Amino acid sequence: MTKSIDNTVIENISKVLGEYTTGGKITSMFHALKLVDFDETENRGITTTKWRRLNESITYKCSITKNAKPFFETIEYIMRPQNFLDKPNVWHNGLHDINAQLIFYGYELTDAGKIVHIKSVSSFSDAQNRLKSFSNKLDEINIHPEVKKYCQKEFLEEDYFHAVFEASKGLLQRVRNLSELSEDGQQLIDVALNRNRPVILIKGNKLETKTELSQYNGLKELLKAIIFLYRNPQAHIPKLYDSTSVDDAVSAFSVISVAQSILDKCINVRNL
Secondary structure, rough: OOOOOOOOHHHHHHHHHOOOHOOOOOHHHHEEEOOOHHHHOOOOOOOOOOOHHHHHHHHHHHHHHOOOOOHHHHHHHOOHHHHHOOOHHHHHHHHHHHHHHHHHHHHHEEOOOOEEOOOOOOOHHHHHHHHOOHHHHHHHOOOOOOOOOHHHHHHHHOOOOHHHHHHHHHHHHHHHHHHHOOOHHHHHHHHOOOOOOOOEEOOOOOOOOOOHHHHHHHHHHHHHHHHHHHHOHHHHOOOOOOOOOHHHHHHHHHHHHHHHHOOOOOOEOOOO
């Protein structure tokens, strides 16, 4: 049995859904989902506004079935991802507005267009934090421009896995550009940051003191960690990095951003 939803929430989401469909599509949906079309059954002679048609039919069906299933089916019918492929911003706005209502009841409309159970929130601050998008969270931590440069498409579409993957590839490409080497992955890092025959050095770091050596090794190990965790999909360890988690994606971008910031201070010493 699906948990009952307050009529006010049905009304609020009906107003959202009304922005993403047409009167004709609502009529077709009523027939497909076996919802009563009161504009037809009561011979009103006029067509009610889209959101009022949705609200009236959904509320009625939920009340007689004593179940929120008709409500969820309507949301999933209208918010089918394939209808928004050329409008990613519209899709994310709709997702946000619908989930702003549902999360207090322990439900969420996913990026796949399905309603699922989640842990409910009970306070405004909890809701705000849960509803923050990938882009919002990245804006808060001042991501290095070189990180975003290599994954603009994935970044805008909030495709976490591929955004992180492309950002890590972009980091290695920057090492290649800086070092003028053609190697990839761990081999690239080992050659470019070879303490005995360095190609790349941090400006002012002569690799003479323990502090300088520690700093240099830190950069090298940081780059390798990024390769192991984010560049190589087979190396993903779910307990450390969940590719479907927005928080884990933000953490990944933060780590890669730190590496890019250190590379800002690096030079190619082979040509000096």
